[in-house]
Amino acid sequence: MDIIYLRNLRIETVIGIFEWERCIKQTVSLDLEMSADIRKAAASDTIEDTLDYKAVAKRLIEFVGSSEFQLVETLAERVTEVVREEFHVRWVRLCVNKEGAVRGAGGVGVIIERGSA
Numbered sequence: 052m053d054i055i056y057l058r059n060l061r062i063e064t065v066i067g068i069f070e071w072e073r074c075i076k077q078t079v080s081l082d083l084e085m086s087a088d089i090r091k092a093a094a095s096d097t098i099e100d101t102l103d104y105k106a107v108a109k110r111l112i113e114f115v116g117s118s119e120f121q122l123v124e125t126l127a128e129r130v131t132e133v134v135r136e137e138f139h140v141r142w143v144r145l146c147v148n149k150e151g152a153v154r155g156a157g158g159v160g161v162i163i164e165r166g167s168a
Contacts, residue, residue, distance in 0.1 A: 052142070052168040053089045055102045058082050062112055065119040066126060066149060073119070078150045079126070080158070081111065085134060086142035086168055107138055123147045123160050131165040142166035 060083070063076040085102060092101030114133055120126045127147045134143050143165055148158040 053087050054084045055087045055089070055104055056082070056084045057104055057108055060108055060111060062115040064115050064117075064126075066121070066123065068121045079115065079123070079160075080148040080150060081115070081130065082146040082148075083107070083134065084144040085138075085140045086166070087140070102138060102140065107134060110137065123149050127161050127163050131163060135166055140166070142168050 060081040061078055062081065063078055065073060065075070066077055066079060067073065085107070087102045089101055092098075094100075110133060111130060115126065115130065118126065118129070120129070127145055130147070131143050131145050134140050134145075144162070145164075146160060146162045148160040150158060152159040
């Protein structure tokens with residue numbers, strides 16, 4: 052299994068359980084690893100034969116940016132559903148970092164894996 056990845060995709064969104072969090076946008080950072088077979092793309096040297104990480108990033112910026120989930124757990128689950136269903140990815144590993152959620156911590160969030168290789 053080959054892996055195509057995106058690191059530190061920073062998106063502004065409404066996220067949180069507290070009333071003040073529902074009134075502002077906060078930054079979440081996504082790290083994704085997505086299964087792929089890159090052999091066809093390597094042979095043809097064309098974007099049509101691979102998982103287009105720019106298209107994935109654009110879709111997630113739109114999806115996450117317009118979402119208003121309370122929990123990072125829900126956000127993570129929905130992001131993996133988008134990637135798997137819309138981009139036909141069999142396996143995805145996602146780390147969601149809600150920056151600034153805990154004073155003194157560099158990051159807080161969840162890491163999930165969905166699908167099989």
